[in-house]
Amino acid sequence: MSAGQGAPPGRRRFSGRRTQTGNRIELGEVLLEVEDLKKYFPMKTSGLFRRPADPVKAVDGISFRLRKGETLGVVGESGCGKSTAGRTILQLLPPTSGSIRYKGRDITGVTGHDLRMLRLEMQMIFQDPYGSLNPRQTIGSIVGAPFAIQRIDPEGGVKAEVQRLMERVGLNPEHYNRYPHEFSGGQRQRIGIARAIGLRPSLIVCDEPVSALDVSIQAQVVNLLEDIQNDFDLTYVFVAHDLSVVRHISDRVAVMYLGKIMEMADRDELYGDPLHPYTQALLSAVPLPDPRKENRRARILLTGDLPSPINPPSGCVFHTRCPRFREELTEQERTRCVKEVPAQVPLDADHGVACHYAGPAAAPVL
Amino acid sequence: MSTALSVESEERAPGGDVLLSVRDLRVRFPTEDGLVKAVDGLSFDLRQGETLGIVGESGSGKSVTSQAIMGLYRGTRAEISGLISFDGVDLLGLGDEELRRRRGKDVAMVFQDPLSALHPYYTVGNQVVEAYLVHHETSKSAARQRAIDMLDRVGIPNPAKRIDQYPHEFSGGMRQRAMIAMALVNDPRLVIADEPTTALDVTVQAQILDLLVGLQKEFGSSIIIITHDLGVVAEMANEILVMYAGRAVERGVAEELFYAPEHPYTWGLLQSMPRMDRLRIERLRPIPGNPPSLISPPSGCAFHPRCTFRDDARLGCAQVEPGFDADRPHPVRCLIPPDERIRIFQTQIRPSL
Numbered sequence A: 001m002s003a004g005q006g007a008p009p010g011r012r013r014f015s016g017r018r019t020q021t022g023n024r025i026e027l028g029e030v031l032l033e034v035e036d037l038k039k040y041f042p043m044k045t046s047g048l049f050r051r052p053a054d055p056v057k058a059v060d061g062i063s064f065r066l067r068k069g070e071t072l073g074v075v076g077e078s079g080c081g082k083s084t085a086g087r088t089i090l091q092l093l094p095p096t097s098g099s100i101r102y103k104g105r106d107i108t109g110v111t112g113h114d115l116r117m118l119r120l121e122m123q124m125i126f127q128d129p130y131g132s133l134n135p136r137q138t139i140g141s142i143v144g145a146p147f148a149i150q151r152i153d154p155e156g157g158v159k160a161e162v163q164r165l166m167e168r169v170g171l172n173p174e175h176y177n178r179y180p181h182e183f184s185g186g187q188r189q190r191i192g193i194a195r196a197i198g199l200r201p202s203l204i205v206c207d208e209p210v211s212a213l214d215v216s217i218q219a220q221v222v223n224l225l226e227d228i229q230n231d232f233d234l235t236y237v238f239v240a241h242d243l244s245v246v247r248h249i250s251d252r253v254a255v256m257y258l259g260k261i262m263e264m265a266d267r268d269e270l271y272g273d274p275l276h277p278y279t280q281a282l283l284s285a286v287p288l289p290d291p292r293k294e295n296r297r298a299r300i301l302l303t304g305d306l307p308s309p310i311n312p313p314s315g316c317v318f319h320t321r322c323p324r325f326r327e328e329l330t331e332q333e334r335t336r337c338v339k340e341v342p343a344q345v346p347l348d349a350d351h352g353v354a355c356h357y358a359g360p361a362a363a364p365v366l
Numbered sequence B: 001m002s003t004a005l006s007v008e009s010e011e012r013a014p015g016g017d018v019l020l021s022v023r024d025l026r027v028r029f030p031t032e033d034g035l036v037k038a039v040d041g042l043s044f045d046l047r048q049g050e051t052l053g054i055v056g057e058s059g060s061g062k063s064v065t066s067q068a069i070m071g072l073y074r075g076t077r078a079e080i081s082g083l084i085s086f087d088g089v090d091l092l093g094l095g096d097e098e099l100r101r102r103r104g105k106d107v108a109m110v111f112q113d114p115l116s117a118l119h120p121y122y123t124v125g126n127q128v129v130e131a132y133l134v135h136h137e138t139s140k141s142a143a144r145q146r147a148i149d150m151l152d153r154v155g156i157p158n159p160a161k162r163i164d165q166y167p168h169e170f171s172g173g174m175r176q177r178a179m180i181a182m183a184l185v186n187d188p189r190l191v192i193a194d195e196p197t198t199a200l201d202v203t204v205q206a207q208i209l210d211l212l213v214g215l216q217k218e219f220g221s222s223i224i225i226i227t228h229d230l231g232v233v234a235e236m237a238n239e240i241l242v243m244y245a246g247r248a249v250e251r252g253v254a255e256e257l258f259y260a261p262e263h264p265y266t267w268g269l270l271q272s273m274p275r276m277d278r279l280r281i282e283r284l285r286p287i288p289g290n291p292p293s294l295i296s297p298p299s300g301c302a303f304h305p306r307c308t309f310r311d312d313a314r315l316g317c318a319q320v321e322p323g324f325d326a327d328r329p330h331p332v333r334c335l336i337p338p339d340e341r342i343r344i345f346q347t348q349i350r351p352s353l
């Protein structure tokens, strides 16, 4: 994948900003580069001998590159490290190792003034439209808070700017003095979005921003997120477990399992031609709203439970549940899966797969 | 499932006699802000061995309906009226003792959150055993064996050992399985599953749905599955009931609901969801506005503030309440005449799905 050469025909990287002028697709400048990022959470020591307990390997070596204006979708089962990855990238959690380069500069572990400047450019939108807003603050002060914290005085004053923002996300500016409980789930998510875009950030990590919303409202918020991405030239990391929403909004998608990226590819390629057995199982597990199709479709069932991120399996972390391992591989091949860790998906992979025996599924998964 | 599009009332999908019949069910809660009409005149039938899917946005009255069928509002301030007839017996008219005798044996429930249904201080095994002993005069050891069998049936590995563990020692998917084991231990004739997989990952959801289908085949029980996920009902249900603001707005066999829906709200639901199995569309089509208040619902058709078809003055959507003939095979609560609805679906809606 080389910058400036244009993507192969049929591929599109910038969903929101297709130009009227035709097929030429400009690859934006690189905004973020994450390389071999790890985040381990230490556990309390336990037992008689007080030896240090093993840490939770929440994020265990992930790499990716994000260009300006792009949306990277991150999917995977609960506990696989999606939120931790997002928070670590934003420097809300200190990484255990690895590097995060933002606009070409290593920002791992920056502090003080530099960190404050960085906070202007990076924001987060949370899943829980109830828990993430302080119930005792008015909408005006919630949306205005980033200005106060950063001691920034927008032109025309904070109130006018906040009301402009409220209007932009589809809230009535006259509701400036209302409290969160007076709003529905979808409206609260709009408040969260208004708060996030106030300081004109470049990068927003959206952590399950529509998961708590009903389908009809979900679509409203997804459209809003796409609109403000265009208006403000935003780059998104979009964390979610709903594979249909992720396909809709993402340019590229990373599939995580136990702290690692299993597969990363262009949206259409990932959904159309998944090569990792985990991606295939994940896609085939989604029930489609089409009974005739559902009757015909074979599901790849994963057996067993998700292993613990404290003691992940040896070799390929997926081998304890991998259908290909179970059903297709020879004894010798299996030994490799158990012993040898597949190479990490590299940061600039076009279509990266962390599997020794990557390949298409036996039957179509969708 | 092949002749579904041309069904007349007699030729429904195969199935036994009517097991559960709900007529004009109303559940109201007096609150400080006013009377919440959570369920407002709901009617449907469920046949032996069939699966009914109930879909609708949060707050549309799905859970209240299931709790009312289970008799869980007894002794609360909830005001309930209507008829809930199970195998010919009116459940609302039963005495408390009789209802307890039937609950769990005739009708059992699987909840969204297993932690709220499983007691944290008792082992999983104890709870399944207790559920069994309520309805069976048998020894503790026989009940324990039955519990181990059930845990095995629902796919809990090593059940003889797991039976003595506490709920917090189980993963989310395993807790859900344990609750299903508890619900099925008495071979109930009707299982009500209220968002049984909403809190689970798709991979675990697939396992649980698979399990429910398998157990239904084995035991011939009827299932009501409540969900907001149209994919889940497409996989599970023979018949589908769409709820809006405490009422049924459309009901029909699954094929009709997915391939020939007639209510604008059903159209909106189908249009607003991104589809993984279709070409990607540039922009999603949400239903505008927000769900209505159940204390002072909109006049006329409760959906009219959000409906794109309300402006046809001949209809009078803001004034006239559309009816719902529950005894028809495919009832629809909308003022647009049936032929016109079918035409609109074919010409305007279907091409965009």
Ligand SMILES: Nc1ncnc2c1ncn2[C@@H]1O[C@H](COP(=O)(O)OP(=O)(O)OP(=O)(O)O)[C@@H](O)[C@H]1O
Pocket (backbone or CB within 6 Å): A041, A056, A057, A058, A059, A076, A077, A078, A079, A080, A081, A082, A083, A084, A085, A241, A309
């Ligand atoms: N502060 C913490 N201390 C210890 N362990 C943690 C901490 N935060 C997260 N973890 C663990 O790290 C792993 C990854 O958690 P994370 O919240 O990133 O998952 P996720 O992919 O966002 O899951 P979900 O889909 O449920 O939101 C989990 O095993 C979690 O229990």
Ligand SMILES: Nc1ncnc2c1ncn2[C@@H]1O[C@H](COP(=O)(O)OP(=O)(O)O)[C@@H](O)[C@H]1O
Pocket (backbone or CB within 6 Å): B029, B031, B036, B037, B038, B056, B057, B058, B059, B060, B061, B062, B063, B064, B065, B294
């Ligand atoms: N015990 C209660 N007291 C007052 N209102 C209630 C009570 N239980 C449910 N409701 C209200 O009834 C409506 C329907 O709720 P519910 O059936 O839980 O919706 P859902 O369709 O999401 O399952 C909601 O407006 C809810 O707030």
Ligand code: SF4
Pocket (backbone or CB within 6 Å): A277, A278, A316, A317, A318, A319, A320, A322, A323, A324, A325, A337, A342, A354, A355, A356, A357, A358
């Ligand atoms: S490396 Fe082996 S176990 Fe891992 S996903 Fe590939 S085939 Fe399965």
Ligand code: SF4
Pocket (backbone or CB within 6 Å): B263, B264, B265, B301, B302, B303, B304, B305, B307, B308, B309, B310, B315, B317, B322, B333, B334, B335, B336
């Ligand atoms: S009655 Fe009118 S407002 Fe209600 S669904 Fe039909 S067209 Fe829409």
Ligand SMILES: [Mg+2]
Pocket (backbone or CB within 6 Å): A082, A083, A084, A207
């Ligand atoms: Mg998370």
Ligand SMILES: [Mg+2]
Pocket (backbone or CB within 6 Å): B062, B063, B064, B195
């Ligand atoms: Mg509910």
